[in-house]
Amino acid sequence: MSESDLDLSDAEEETPHAEMKKLDIQGKAAEASSSSKKPIIIIVIGMAGSGKTTLMHRLVAHVQESGKRGYVLNLDPAVTNLPYGANIDIRDTVKYKNVMKEYGLGPNGGILTSLNLFATKFDEVVGLVEKRAPELDYVLVDTPGQIEIFTWSASGAIITEAFASTFPTVVTYVVDTPRSTSPVTFMSNMLYACGILYKTRLPLMLAFNKTDITQHQFAVEWMEDFEKFQDAVESDKSYNANLSRSLCLVLDEFYQNLRKVGVSAISGAGMKEFFETVDACGQDYMQNYRVELEQRRKDKEQREEERKRVNLEKLERDIAESKGEPVVLASASKKDVLGEDADAADVAEEEEIYDSDVSGEVDDDDDNEDEKHYRY
Amino acid sequence: MPRYAQLVIGPAGSGKSTYCHNLYQHCQSVGRVIHIVNLDPAAETFRYPVSVDIRELISLEDVMEELKLGPNGGLVYCMEYLEENLDDWLSEQLEDYIDDDYLVFDCPGQIELYSHIPVLRTFVDQLKKWDFAVCAVYMLDSQFASDVTKYISGCMASLSAMIQLEVPHVNVLTKMDLLPSKSNVDKFLDPDARLLLGELNDQMAPRFQKLNKALAELVDDYSMVSFLPLDIRDEESIQYLLSHIDNAIQFGEDAEVKIKDYDADMGESEDAGNFDMGGEDED
Numbered sequence: 238m239s240e241s242d243l244d245l246s247d248a249e250e251e252t253p254h255a256e257m258k259k260l261d262i263q264g265k266a267a268e269a270s271s272s273s274k275k276p277i278i279i280i281v282i283g284m285a286g287s288g289k290t291t292l293m294h295r296l297v298a299h300v301q302e303s304g305k306r307g308y309v310l311n312l313d314p315a316v317t318n319l320p321y322g323a324n325i326d327i328r329d330t331v332k333y334k335n336v337m338k339e340y341g342l343g344p345n346g347g348i349l350t351s352l353n354l355f356a357t358k359f360d361e362v363v364g365l366v367e368k369r370a371p372e373l374d375y376v377l378v379d380t381p382g383q384i385e386i387f388t389w390s391a392s393g394a395i396i397t398e399a400f401a402s403t404f405p406t407v408v409t410y411v412v413d414t415p416r417s418t419s420p421v422t423f424m425s426n427m428l429y430a431c432g433i434l435y436k437t438r439l440p441l442m443l444a445f446n447k448t449d450i451t452q453h454q455f456a457v458e459w460m461e462d463f464e465k466f467q468d469a470v471e472s473d474k475s476y477n478a479n480l481s482r483s484l485c486l487v488l489d490e491f492y493q494n495l496r497k498v499g500v501s502a503i504s505g506a507g508m509k510e511f512f513e514t515v516d517a518c519g520q521d522y523m524q525n526y527r528v529e530l531e532q533r534r535k536d537k538e539q540r541e542e543e544r545k546r547v548n549l550e551k552l553e554r555d556i557a558e559s560k561g562e563p564v565v566l567a568s569a570s571k572k573d574v575l576g577e578d579a580d581a582a583d584v585a586e587e588e589e590i591y592d593s594d595v596s597g598e599v600d601d602d603d604d605n606e607d608e609k610h611y612r613y
Numbered sequence: 614m615p616r617y618a619q620l621v622i623g624p625a626g627s628g629k630s631t632y633c634h635n636l637y638q639h640c641q642s643v644g645r646v647i648h649i650v651n652l653d654p655a656a657e658t659f660r661y662p663v664s665v666d667i668r669e670l671i672s673l674e675d676v677m678e679e680l681k682l683g684p685n686g687g688l689v690y691c692m693e694y695l696e697e698n699l700d701d702w703l704s705e706q707l708e709d710y711i712d713d714d715y716l717v718f719d720c721p722g723q724i725e726l727y728s729h730i731p732v733l734r735t736f737v738d739q740l741k742k743w744d745f746a747v748c749a750v751y752m753l754d755s756q757f758a759s760d761v762t763k764y765i766s767g768c769m770a771s772l773s774a775m776i777q778l779e780v781p782h783v784n785v786l787t788k789m790d791l792l793p794s795k796s797n798v799d800k801f802l803d804p805d806a807r808l809l810l811g812e813l814n815d816q817m818a819p820r821f822q823k824l825n826k827a828l829a830e831l832v833d834d835y836s837m838v839s840f841l842p843l844d845i846r847d848e849e850s851i852q853y854l855l856s857h858i859d860n861a862i863q864f865g866e867d868a869e870v871k872i873k874d875y876d877a878d879m880g881e882s883e884d885a886g887n888f889d890m891g892g893e894d895e896d
Contacts, residue, residue: 432769
């Protein structure tokens, strides 16, 4: 297990996954990247319809065109036409429609379960990214269309943690600018973003999308001038004035802790600023989130140790009980793999479908890396 | 005399439909009549008897198939379709429910429906116009309130939906029965602002201290931000929650007013300051 002494300017962390150790990825990676920077993971989150996938498309194209080195992950199992090529695509590993059919799930259940399944394999994904880390500047991650499937699920948390405990990770919250021009809708959106900040405990940046339709200047003004925003809110609705004032105060503090940028996925505006902001957040992570990082790694290690200890005890108990007769061991449940984060209800599901529905490995699409060209 | 409505909202998987089912059973056992309305076009099966179902108007499956939309686009389409048909279809469906009737609306999970798209707000406004007393009941899975930052996150998510709807609301921490240890969550049910602040400052980087303070004060000043526990195996837990909601929409109070009015008409003035009507079921 890795030591608690962290020098983040140095190379690779150990991967906890046993298989990866066997491949000696760790050894190779350590050699290759002893003095290189880590890539920044950009997790793109937003309400359905805010333009995440279109923005991803634009970001991927920009990365290519500007000579930066990027890696792309798609975590949306239900998307039919992905406009960009992904290096790792959840749809290669988990078939959403099959999951729905076989387990009699509705569309939400299907997406959630697909993500849960993928999360059980996520150590492999992190391993793949680590392997390529020396050659990468950014890793772009597209999340499922419905924001709650990522932000309010065990698998979303697991995936975020898996990245955050290994790489500088930044959360980009995509805002549907034209739809946020009403003060109360804006406030609602910002409160939700604040919730994401507390949940992920990672640097958060707002990407005001669709600036080709509506400039985001109003948002910047509201964020920089507390009185203006408050007046706007109070004139919008006959609202409980005290509550709205308290909320505005909360938001005012919230804005001090995040960066913002206006972009248009369609026109390509704001790309330079977007990546400058990402870089600033990445720095932020390295300088200010190190304590967080250490704690997360410690937590992860502790959980691993605990899980091993529990499993060992179980084994010993089983052996004692069976008094030397052959023992049928319980199959690895998701809880064992993922610890207390696993949603109890999902555990039962996972046990049944773990083997049959998930194809053996997470694929890393080598061929796609170099060749994608993007048309608009 | 108004009709009463609970609007059950919250993230997918938080336990909305299960709550509706258990609430229905509970009400049956205590002799109360409630009617459940399904507003989720993506719902599949129900364990509770559905009095009104949006799928009779439009269903996600049909929309996705016919219009070739994905699950999100499809859902938004369904809800916007409902919005356009509020006046005809919904009012017709609700005609059968008269004064004093109590309806529970099982809503779809997507938060987009409460923040960006005005449909649920329009829906609520329409209900109010039809003289419904509405309470929003926001459900959150207690397993996601395991530590203070997640709890705050839950409060924010709830608030972001609540401020759009502008009706009385009650927050519920569901699946308390699934928690390995209740003690972790207990402190969030009746939060002590100072303790909360201390823990937030521990967990978050120093630059967040001012924000933590603002949030702790928010939780302290507004009980609407706090959560009620729900253990669906426990009848008392369900009743406690129900009483809170009833109180929020003043269910049960009008009945008494009627009697008092009658007495007043007969020449006896009974109403001197006697305002603690309702809430007699509260613990």
